[in-house]
Amino acid sequence: MLRIAIQKSGRLNEDSLKLLKECGIDISNGVNKLKAEASNFPLEIFFFRDDDIPQYVEDGVADIGIAGENVVFEKNKKVQVAEQLGFGKCRLSIAVDKREEYDDVNYLQGKKIATTYPVLVQQFLDKNNITAEIHEISGSVEIAPGIGLADAICDLVSSGSTLFMNGLKEVETILKSQAVLIKNANLSPEKEELLAKLLFRIHAVRRAKNNKYILLNAPNEKLDEIIRLLPGMKSPTVLPLAESGWSSLHSVLTENDFWDIIEKLKAAGAQGILVVPIEKMIV
Template structure:
């Protein structure tokens, strides 16, 4: 039984694609920190929530060992560790708690451009270079393909040119790196983004309450990401048509202005409020359209 603790500890990537967005997200939940001199630990000031700055690959292990309570990490890294654990017959101790909406990418099978892709069976007996042997093995098993997996921790995309492998299984976002190495993506093993990973078991001490508060704030922030408050006026008979154009609006408030015919509306909209949308609304009778950012929300 791990010792009771009265502070929450969150592991995030020290430097890399997820570092800045992870910190910004936690800061928007009202957290702030004092940084240690070695820049490995950030002491929570506004709340007893500390940060540990580490390599992303270490995050699942830190969670499993109970060194950290939560971690912000790519789903690809979390699920890879889970696949390896499952392969060794060990129980899962952490899980994805929230998807965070940044760091999006795919884990793809990519083959030399000259190949004509016919499906997974084509990989039978081939050598596949990857940093994700657990997820790849699972996918190969699902497709009943036997191939040899060449584990590389970096520069996977040049393995075919170096003759180390026939093809690769690697992370892709824009596809530019594949193209530069004369490879093309042919199948997607998983879709990934940054996630908040946390314990399978609930906390038995004060961390439980801290965690609940943090998750509540996080949900508020995630919900508001693209949300805007939309204000406008319209004639009463145009309102039903206008509301139909706002399927992403949450509980619109309708107020009567002068007389009975002009109504003022306000609605929290979750989709992007583009100029195009505003112009469409105007054509359908909306007047005095205004789009306001939403600072905070507590449901």
């Protein structure tokens, strides 16, 4: 049995459970339960505070866990990052009063900085040869400058709307963060094998999200030109249509290249282009 720790509430909880569901793992955790077991995969799920997950994984209470990189790096526990998961993206940034003139990091020399991430802030200051006073507080960091507690703050930022509403502006990014799957450094061979099976499913789900399946009709005299535009996983599938002189092509496009290639396909004579989401993608 593989034991995984996920956030019991907060921004990563829903996406973590959604990922496990997309991996075909059926979990019924009821209401306010701190432990659950999958019915169709040897997986036991613990629901913990996000700040505690790296410690529990290091101690072996959980074999693996899902946490933000910001928490993993701040806690600095002896765990290994097994996979970046692509959700929960945010950044750990320094912000100051929007009326302040901020030229560069030297502005922070001798200042007071309020944060819940003292380790990462200190690393940033040391890297830039800045001496500043760090005030560690547990919440409502954004109000610190307004009540005279600090000259600047360092906190997680997603849209920046909270900073704006509190009269602050973002001036330095310390860390770009996303959810990661961490693991205990001393997993048994049996649990490493279960983790490999879980990662296989996660990779299939993540590839599917980054790709689109397309079907299109093309005149046969344009096939070579259109095929050159379709990289696919290996090469496009080509099937003859009932109408003479036409074929149907099936392929896969990455999300980043999608619209650019679709425009080129239209210009090359492709018609009836259908775009279908992919649920799983195994290569």
